[in-house]
Amino acid sequence: LADRWGRKKTLVLGWAVGLPVPFLIMWAPTWEWIIAANVLLGINQGLSWSMTVIMKVDLVGPRQRGLAVGLNEFAGYLAVGLTAFLTGYLATIYGLRPVPFYLGIGYAAAGLLLSAWVVRDTREHLALERSQHPRIESFLSFGEVFMRTSLTDRNLFAASQAGLVNNLNDGMSWGILPLFFAGAGLNVERIGILKGVYPAIWGTLQVVTGPLSDRWGRKGLIATGMWVQAVGLFVIAALDGFGWWLLGSVLLGVGTAMVYPCLLAAVSDAADPSWRARALSVYRFWRDLGYAIGALTAGLLAAVVGFAWTIAVIGVLTFTSGVVVTLLMKEQPR
Structure with missing residues (x-):
C-alpha cells in the first residue's frame, strides 16, 4: 500500500x-x-x-x-x-x-x-x-521482496531472524518471568518493579542507540545487543535473589534498546528506496511473529523443563542469533 x-x-x-x-x-x-x-x-x-x-x-x-x-x-x-x-x-x-x-x-x-x-x-x-542512489534492481514484486527479506539477502535475513528472536525472548519474558518470580516468593510490587524496569530502559535508551548506529554502524550494536540480552537471561535463570534479577532485567532493557532501532535502520540501509516499505513490512512480519512464537515455545518448554531452564534455553537462542548477525551482516554504505 x-x-x-x-x-x-x-x-x-x-x-x-x-x-x-x-x-x-x-x-x-x-x-x-x-x-x-x-x-x-x-x-x-x-x-x-x-x-x-x-x-x-x-x-x-x-x-x-x-x-x-x-x-x-x-x-x-x-x-x-x-x-x-x-x-x-x-x-x-x-x-x-x-x-x-x-x-x-x-x-x-x-x-x-x-x-x-x-x-x-x-x-x-x-x-x-x-535519483541520488540509483540501483539496478529497483522493480521487484512483493513475492521477490518477501523472499529477499526473509531468506536470500544475507543482510535482510540476518536482520529478520534477529528481530524474530528479539521479540521471541520478549514474548517469553512477559509470560514466564512473572511466574518465575512469583514461584520464587516475590510479591506483586517487586514483580512489577522487575517487569517495569525492562521496558522503561528499552524505551528510553532507543533515542540514544538509534543515533549511535548512524556513527558506529548497525552490525556491532545489533550483535552486542543480542548478547547483552542473552547475559541478562542467563543471570535471571542461574542466580537467585531480587538484586540479581533486577540486574538481569536492566541488561534485557539495555540489550533490546541496542537492537530495536538499529534493526529497522539496517533493513532501510539494505533495501532500495523503491521497495523499502515492503522490505520493512516483511521484516516487521517476522519480528512481531516472534511474540507469538515466544509465548508458545516458552509455554511448551516450561511444561517440560521448568521456568529456569526455559529462560536459559531462550538465552542460548538469543546468543546464537547475535552470532548469526556477526557472520552474515555487512555494513552498508550510507
Missing part, C-alpha cells in the same frame, strides 16, 4: 480503522466486541505505526536513519508507558469503563486529524533519494 498508494493515504487509513476501537470496548456487551476491537487495533498499528517509521526514514535520508527510528520508537513506547499509567489511574477512580477509554478517543481523533490535515506525503523525498 505504501509503495503503490502512498504513505500519507495509508497513514490516514490506519487511523480511520482505529477510530472505532475505544467505542467498541466502551460499549462492548459481549466478548466478541472486544475481539473485533483488537482486530481493528492490530490493523491500525500495522498501517499507522509502520507509516510513521517509513515516512521518517524517507525524510532524513540514509545518514540519519538511526536517529529517525530511535526517535519514533522512543516516542511510541514513552506514550505506551504514560498511557498505561494514566488509564490505570483513571480506572482506580472511575472504574474500568468508560472513562479510561476517553483517552483512546482523543488519541484516535488527534491521529486522524493530524494525519489528514498536517502530515505531508514523503513521495518527493523518496524520489530525490532514488
Whole structure:
C-alpha cells in the first residue's frame, strides 16, 4: 500500500480503522466486541505505526536513519508507558469503563486529524533519494521482496531472524518471568518493579542507540545487543535473589534498546528506496511473529523443563542469533 498508494493515504487509513476501537470496548456487551476491537487495533498499528517509521526514514535520508527510528520508537513506547499509567489511574477512580477509554478517543481523533490535515506525503523525498542512489534492481514484486527479506539477502535475513528472536525472548519474558518470580516468593510490587524496569530502559535508551548506529554502524550494536540480552537471561535463570534479577532485567532493557532501532535502520540501509516499505513490512512480519512464537515455545518448554531452564534455553537462542548477525551482516554504505 505504501509503495503503490502512498504513505500519507495509508497513514490516514490506519487511523480511520482505529477510530472505532475505544467505542467498541466502551460499549462492548459481549466478548466478541472486544475481539473485533483488537482486530481493528492490530490493523491500525500495522498501517499507522509502520507509516510513521517509513515516512521518517524517507525524510532524513540514509545518514540519519538511526536517529529517525530511535526517535519514533522512543516516542511510541514513552506514550505506551504514560498511557498505561494514566488509564490505570483513571480506572482506580472511575472504574474500568468508560472513562479510561476517553483517552483512546482523543488519541484516535488527534491521529486522524493530524494525519489528514498536517502530515505531508514523503513521495518527493523518496524520489530525490532514488535519483541520488540509483540501483539496478529497483522493480521487484512483493513475492521477490518477501523472499529477499526473509531468506536470500544475507543482510535482510540476518536482520529478520534477529528481530524474530528479539521479540521471541520478549514474548517469553512477559509470560514466564512473572511466574518465575512469583514461584520464587516475590510479591506483586517487586514483580512489577522487575517487569517495569525492562521496558522503561528499552524505551528510553532507543533515542540514544538509534543515533549511535548512524556513527558506529548497525552490525556491532545489533550483535552486542543480542548478547547483552542473552547475559541478562542467563543471570535471571542461574542466580537467585531480587538484586540479581533486577540486574538481569536492566541488561534485557539495555540489550533490546541496542537492537530495536538499529534493526529497522539496517533493513532501510539494505533495501532500495523503491521497495523499502515492503522490505520493512516483511521484516516487521517476522519480528512481531516472534511474540507469538515466544509465548508458545516458552509455554511448551516450561511444561517440560521448568521456568529456569526455559529462560536459559531462550538465552542460548538469543546468543546464537547475535552470532548469526556477526557472520552474515555487512555494513552498508550510507
